[in-house]
Every structure is written in structure tokens, then in C-alpha cells.
Amino acid sequence: MLLRNHDDLLLVKEEAVRGLYDYFLDHMDLKNIRFRLTSSDWQPFEEALGLLENRWIDKVISEELVQFHYQPIIDADKNIYAHEMLARFTSEDGAPVSPYEAFQSARSRNRTYALDRICRTNAVKQSGKAPEKVFINFIPTSIYSPEHCLRTTVQLAHSLNLSPSKFVFEVVETEKVSDMDHLKEILDFYREKGFLYALDDVGAGFNDADTIKELQPHYMKLDMKFVQGVSHDADKQKAALHILNTAESVGSITLAEGVEEEEDFIWLKNAGFKLFQGYLFGKPAPVPADSVQS
Helix, strand or coil: CEEEEECCEEEECHHHHHHHHHHHHHHCCHHHCEECCCCCCCEEHHHHHHHHHCCHHHHHHHCCCCEEEEEEEEECCCCEEEEEEEEEEECCCCCEECHHHHHHHHHHCCCHHHHHHHHHHHHHHHHHHCCCEEEEEECHHHCCCHHHHCHHHHHHHHHCCCCHHHEEEEECCHHHCCCHHHHHHHHHHHHHCCCEEEEEEECCCECCHHHHHHHCCCEEEECHHHHCCHHHCHHHHHHHHHHHHHHHHHCCEEEEECCCCHHHHHHHHHHCCCEEECCCCCCCECCCCCCCCC
């Protein structure tokens, strides 16, 4: 399992790591040992076993083991406007795994780009089940070059004869976006190709009016922490109205997510919000809904 050794550096197959861990644990100070996968950052060797436990994500990526659930997005008259496509994964023993856990595992193995790509392309493949628009999440920090990383998505939509306007690509993990110039480059690419895009968690991840005006999103999703209880909370109402005004100033359609109470829906609708999403109207399901629950 040893591929090469030079001075204090060992290059080994991954299968050797567990045995090395046992040996180092008995004979060396683990705090003085670091490891990395090819092209990843150096990490404390104490974290190596956790990396091995996340190998299941490699199979998910290589075999594209991702399915989608659909959650309805409605308009003010409670007609279905679109569906958000939410990735679902299972572990090797068949147990459900949350998207958060899946992407954490991919991150630990330096495979965020690969997992994001198969989610994006498989969402496009499975989008035909929904006759309306579909919102598809993507992680901007996993995209190195829009022209190269997103080319497959564009070609796939064209090969399936699906109009780019059917797709709304939704920026997630907004709190981790530090390079706004790079994000703008990605969104400009989507716009140029005829796709739509949305900013998620506006008010939390995106709370700067100047940034929103620069990004010019087609849709803005009000973070659920400002949605739930907004009908009787003056501070949430103030935040919601500020975001609504910002959206209107850039021609963006507002979407309130996480709606669970009828009173909040009514307040948001009367305030001027256009679209709504939440358990009040339907939970994510393997098949797109053709009507809302209420």
C-alpha cells in the first residue's frame, strides 16, 4: 500500500490509512502528523478516520445515487407556480441521509464540486416530472469556472428540449459566499444562457441592498426566520417590508419560504409578496403536487 516515501512524507493508498492510524496511535504523537487527499488541504491526522467513514459519498457520486422530492411554490391565489427540487440521499445501509450531511461528507473528501454537479444535472434530468418551473439549488463556492463547470447543465437542458426559462437556479449556503465578483460571474453566465436565478435566505445570507442590486436576481426568497410569526411581530414585519422594497427596486419577484401559518400567509400576501412556499401548502414529496393542501 506504500506508493512512495521521502524524508517525512509517505504517499499511500487510502486503504493503508486505518492501519497507519493504529500504528501511529501507539508509537507517535498524532498532533505532530498531518495528512491530505490529493489536491486537498493538510489536516490533523486525528481526523483521518472520519474521512474514511465518509467514503460512502464516493459511491453516491460515481453512481449518481440522488433522487429528488418536490415542494410546491404557490402564488397569492394558491395556484402552483413552480416546484423546488430537493435532493435526497441514502447511506450504504439504506438509511436516509440529509443533504447537509451529504455535502459535509463530500467536503471532507474534497468532492463538493462533484456532488453539486450530479445534483444539478440529475435535477435537470428529473425536472420533466413537473410541468411548471423548477427551482434547483446550487453551491456557488463549488463552481470554479462558470463556462466550464456549468456547460454540462446547459447542454443537458438543450438535449432534453427544455426551455432555459423553466429553470431557476437558487444560490444556497449564502453565508459562505465571500467572493461576490465570482458569484456575479456565475449568475451572469446563467442569465446569458436564458436561465433564471434566485437568491436564497435573503435577510440572513444576503442582507445588503447594494449587493442585491448588483446581482439583479430574478427571484428573492425571504428567509423563514422573518416569515414565521411575521403576522404579529413588528420587527419581522419591518425586515420583510425592507426586503420587499429592495426586490421591487430591482424588478425581482419575492418569495416567502417556510410559511406554516395562515395568518403569516395573509399578512405577507397583503404586504405584496408574490410567491409562497412552506408546509402550509405542501411538504416535499417524491411526485410533484397538482394542487395545494389548503
